[in-house]
Amino acid sequence: MNGIEVANWQPQYLRHPPSKEGNTLGTDYLLQIKNVSKEYSGNRVLKNVNINIKAGEIHGLVGENGAGKSTLMNILFGMEVIHSTGGFEGDIIIDGNVANPKTPKESMELGIGMVHQEFMLIPGFSIAENIKLNREITKDNLFSRILGPKMKTLNFKKMGEDSRQALDKLGMSIDEWLPVAGLPIGYMQFVEIAREIDKENLKILVFDEPTAVLAEAEADKFLKVVRKLADLGIAILFISHRLDEIIEITDNITVLRDGEVVSSLITKDADVHKIAELMVGRKIENTNTAKDMKQEDEEKDYILELKNLYVDMPGEMVKGLNLKVRRGEILGIGGLGGQGKIGVANGIMGLYPTRGEILRDGTPLPLNQPKKVLDSGVAFVTEDRRGVGLLLDDSIEHNIAISALQIKEKFIKNIASFKIMNNKEVKEHALNMIKELDIRCTGPKQLTRRLSGGNQQKVCIARALTLDPDIILVSEPTRGIDVGAKKIVLDLLVKLNRELGMTVIITSSELAELRSVSDRIAIIFEGKLEGVLSPNDSDVNYGLMMAGEYVKEEVS
Amino acid sequence: MDNHLQIEEIKVKKQTNVERIMGFIVPIVFIVLCAVGYYLSELPFIFVLNEVIIRLGRNSFLVISLIIPVIAGMGLNFGIVLGAMAGQMALIFITNYSLEGAGGLLIAILVSTPVAIVFGYLVGRVLNKAKGKEMITSMILGFFSNGLYQLIFLLFAGTIIPFKKEGLLLSTGMGLRNSVDLAGVRYAMDDIIKIRPYPGLTVPVFTLVVIVLLCLTLTFFLKTKLGQEMRTVGQNMHIAQVAGINVDRTRIIAIIISTVLAAWGQIIFLQNIGTLNTYGSHEQVGLFAVASLLIGGASVTKATYRQALMGTFMFHMLFIISPMAGQNLMNDSQIGEFFRVFVAYGVIGLALLLHAWQRRGKK
Numbered sequence: 044m045n046g047i048e049v050a051n052w053q054p055q056y057l058r059h060p061p062s063k064e065g066n067t068l069g070t071d072y073l074l075q076i077k078n079v080s081k082e083y084s085g086n087r088v089l090k091n092v093n094i095n096i097k098a099g100e101i102h103g104l105v106g107e108n109g110a111g112k113s114t115l116m117n118i119l120f121g122m123e124v125i126h127s128t129g130g131f132e133g134d135i136i137i138d139g140n141v142a143n144p145k146t147p148k149e150s151m152e153l154g155i156g157m158v159h160q161e162f163m164l165i166p167g168f169s170i171a172e173n174i175k176l177n178r179e180i181t182k183d184n185l186f187s188r189i190l191g192p193k194m195k196t197l198n199f200k201k202m203g204e205d206s207r208q209a210l211d212k213l214g215m216s217i218d219e220w221l222p223v224a225g226l227p228i229g230y231m232q233f234v235e236i237a238r239e240i241d242k243e244n245l246k247i248l249v250f251d252e253p254t255a256v257l258a259e260a261e262a263d264k265f266l267k268v269v270r271k272l273a274d275l276g277i278a279i280l281f282i283s284h285r286l287d288e289i290i291e292i293t294d295n296i297t298v299l300r301d302g303e304v305v306s307s308l309i310t311k312d313a314d315v316h317k318i319a320e321l322m323v324g325r326k327i328e329n330t331n332t333a334k335d336m337k338q339e340d341e342e343k344d345y346i347l348e349l350k351n352l353y354v355d356m357p358g359e360m361v362k363g364l365n366l367k368v369r370r371g372e373i374l375g376i377g378g379l380g381g382q383g384k385i386g387v388a389n390g391i392m393g394l395y396p397t398r399g400e401i402l403r404d405g406t407p408l409p410l411n412q413p414k415k416v417l418d419s420g421v422a423f424v425t426e427d428r429r430g431v432g433l434l435l436d437d438s439i440e441h442n443i444a445i446s447a448l449q450i451k452e453k454f455i456k457n458i459a460s461f462k463i464m465n466n467k468e469v470k471e472h473a474l475n476m477i478k479e480l481d482i483r484c485t486g487p488k489q490l491t492r493r494l495s496g497g498n499q500q501k502v503c504i505a506r507a508l509t510l511d512p513d514i515i516l517v518s519e520p521t522r523g524i525d526v527g528a529k530k531i532v533l534d535l536l537v538k539l540n541r542e543l544g545m546t547v548i549i550t551s552s553e554l555a556e557l558r559s560v561s562d563r564i565a566i567i568f569e570g571k572l573e574g575v576l577s578p579n580d581s582d583v584n585y586g587l588m589m590a591g592e593y594v595k596e597e598v599s
Numbered sequence: 600m601d602n603h604l605q606i607e608e609i610k611v612k613k614q615t616n617v618e619r620i621m622g623f624i625v626p627i628v629f630i631v632l633c634a635v636g637y638y639l640s641e642l643p644f645i646f647v648l649n650e651v652i653i654r655l656g657r658n659s660f661l662v663i664s665l666i667i668p669v670i671a672g673m674g675l676n677f678g679i680v681l682g683a684m685a686g687q688m689a690l691i692f693i694t695n696y697s698l699e700g701a702g703g704l705l706i707a708i709l710v711s712t713p714v715a716i717v718f719g720y721l722v723g724r725v726l727n728k729a730k731g732k733e734m735i736t737s738m739i740l741g742f743f744s745n746g747l748y749q750l751i752f753l754l755f756a757g758t759i760i761p762f763k764k765e766g767l768l769l770s771t772g773m774g775l776r777n778s779v780d781l782a783g784v785r786y787a788m789d790d791i792i793k794i795r796p797y798p799g800l801t802v803p804v805f806t807l808v809v810i811v812l813l814c815l816t817l818t819f820f821l822k823t824k825l826g827q828e829m830r831t832v833g834q835n836m837h838i839a840q841v842a843g844i845n846v847d848r849t850r851i852i853a854i855i856i857s858t859v860l861a862a863w864g865q866i867i868f869l870q871n872i873g874t875l876n877t878y879g880s881h882e883q884v885g886l887f888a889v890a891s892l893l894i895g896g897a898s899v900t901k902a903t904y905r906q907a908l909m910g911t912f913m914f915h916m917l918f919i920i921s922p923m924a925g926q927n928l929m930n931d932s933q934i935g936e937f938f939r940v941f942v943a944y945g946v947i948g949l950a951l952l953l954h955a956w957q958r959r960g961k962k
Contacts, residue, residue: 159841
């Protein structure tokens with residue numbers, strides 16, 4: 044018994060160094076996030092998070108997608124999504140007082156401001172109106188005296204003056220009455236900041252991926268402004284995937300992984316490598332060590348080549364991707380959310396407007412025509428299983444047969460020139476698939492809605508297999524299914540690859556999962572290929588690539 | 600930071616001339632239609648002018664009642680049918696108690712207001728549950744409430760609800776007659792100030808003044824805090840929520856205002872007509888008001904009182920001239936009628952289609 048305790052023992056200060064400090068000098072901190080935990084329907088997304096920020100400090104917050112950054116910000120901002128799902132545990136302490144905001148309004152009154160990743164600006168309004176949104180300066184009139192303050196007239200002159208002041212603080216000479224629609228993105232960002240600093244009681248300002256949308260010159264300008272704001276005594280929480288920026292601007296850094304604070308460090312002691320390593324970590328043991336990455340020039344047999352591919356998928360844009368897929372390999376596609384990895388498979392299938400060139404065995408594949416792609420032997424298992432992947436209110440057998448029925452005219456018999464579905468064949472095939480893929484169900488007639496996530500995924504795969512593809516694209520195969528089912532689905536993909544020689548392209552947000560099954564892993568950053576890694580490459584390399592720092596490092 | 604940010608740097612998207620004309624395409628088409636129709640109908644100018652002024656006074660109020668929900672992002676409120684019902688209930692009420700003249704009309708307006716507020720609140724609650732599908736929901740709500748309305752006045756009138764005025768009920772003693780004579784309040788509002796500047800031309804000055812006042816109030820309202828909140832909610836509900844605006848409440852208020860204005864509008868409409876078609880007067884109110892507004896160049900997301908007045912003018916101009924134009928062109932006045940009905944519904948379809956295209960274009 045003692046042995047276990049000793050093995051897990053760690054000095055207290057090593058586990059949460061700043062929080063210990065924070066307990067003793069509690070009042071020094073402007074913002075304390077204390078033991079905050081949050082659960083979404085049984086799924087723990089935050090576990091005992093502790094972060095402390097002083098006035099005038101710029102505090103960096105980094106982590107992979109799904110590490111819990113957004114949830115933490117939603118808690119801080121009192122968003123409805125938190126409180127409609129049962130609230131959170133722990134405390135938000137501002138100036139030594141427990142605050143725990145329940146609405147965005149309360150949080151605003153507490154002096155928390157936020158510059159959102161997606162701008163919270165009304166395009167049809169002028170800059171001044173946006174800066175003063177819901178904090179308009181009003182004056183009395185006859186009607187407001189009778190009908191209450193809501194009928195007060197807006198004082199546009201005063202609103203303009205205030206906005207002017209806020210813009211001047213940021214060094215912007217732009218006319219405050221220009222409409223926001225049509226402004227360059229960098230300007231919109233500054234309008235957002237102007238809105239926040241116009242709030243008189245602003246104490247804490249949160250930036251959520253502020254430079255993701257900015258060009259380099261704009262970003263430099265922006266970082267200077269952030270520094271200036273911190274010097275005014277505002278505490279700043281800075282969330283970014285650009286690690287060099289974090290290093291450049293912050294005083295302290297907190298790294299989140301899987302909802303836990305894995306490290307809190309002082310920026311002076313940190314470097315990009317260290318943060319990248321902490322961010323990615325190793326979640327499950329790599330079972331794939333036997334494989335070595337084959338050399339690039341070793342074989343030239345490419346089954347699929349993507350040349351300068353552009354996919355206009357909202358939120359997952361692919362911008363000029365070049366990638367070659369070898370025959371018979373398992374290729375993983377990884378990267379952070381929003382960088383375009385999901386767009387790749389959707390683009391190949393032609394589900395979103397696509398430009399560029401896709402070569403299948405050296406011959407070009409028509410773009411934007413899903414049927415042609417399916418005809419050529421490429422099958423797709425979508426990331427949106429319940430949305431577009433399955434006919435939820437239809438039986439397993441129909442779900443398995445439907446694509447092949449449409450594309451390959453399988454399971455069809457002709458009776459007096461009417462095409463009729465051959466129910467017997469469909470059922471036999473479904474039973475076969477149920478047995479082979481081990482789909483747990485009451486029978487082929489069961490509705491897919493009633494199946495568990497893992498079994499639904501197997502039905503999706505079964506349908507793709509019914510098309511007899513030689514390339515199978517699988518997007519987020521393990522999203523939202525439990526650990527046991529994950530392993531079965533992944534093993535199945537490996538089996539397809541080994542035994543049937545199918546080329547498998549897996550897109551996944553879970554790097555560990557990719558590393559456990561893939562032969563090679565392509566990392567997508569900002570819609571382009573950042574690099575291809577072997578599953579055994581170091582965490583640092585993965586971290587750097589996902590943050591888009593890899594190429595820069597090599598150059599310098 | 601240096602001060603080198605220049606306004607010139609801002610690339611405000613420049614509208615080309617073609618785009619600008621396309622923005623006004625609907626009113627332009629209708630101006631042409633009106634001009635051609637007027638020429639073909641060979642009707643005397645004074646007659647047409649007189650008719651159009653009367654109809655402007657009659658209908659403008661109803662059309663303007665649609666504007667606020669559009670600004671609050673709720674689309675075209677077909678639910679003004681419920682407001683019209685509230686107005687009709689009040690008119691039946693004053694007829695039953697034989698209240699007459701301008702005083703009677705004022706009482707009708709006072710009675711209709713609380714009823715319309717309740718209706719508006721209920722519609723608002725429902726529409727908050729159907730965000731993004733307000734138009735079809737409000738239209739179906741209109742049909743649904745029509746059933747309730749018929750239940751009340753066909754079945755409950757005379758049995759549960761006592762009526763004292765003779766001749767209001769059907770001979771069986773149950774249910775209201777198909778038409779109610781509003782002789783007591785006929786022209787009660789128009790006649791307060793009415794001038795005849797030219798033979799054959801009658802101008803209901805007072806009614807027109809009331810409409811102008813409504814337009815001014817609307818302009819004022821949009822400059823108040825509540826008006827700004829409605830514009831914010833109309834542009835983006837999520838951002839409004841994050842900015843701390845109570846979105847649901849704002850939307851309900853918008854619908855209440857619209858419903859109350861519609862109730863008053865229907866009273867103004869019926870005092871000019873002089874008879875109430877108990878089971879029919881309210882039915883087309885939503886559709887005609889919406890068509891008028893759209894003809895004026897409004898869209899599902901943008902509407903001003905200028906468009907409302909302009910649209911009402913042109914829509915009713917077509918009403919007046921199309922039978923005669925059809926008669927002169929095809930020897931059949933029905934053809935003109937068909938054409939007008941086709942236009943009324945067609946313009947609604949076109950406006951919704953244009954809206955859908957614009958939205959797709961934005962993506």
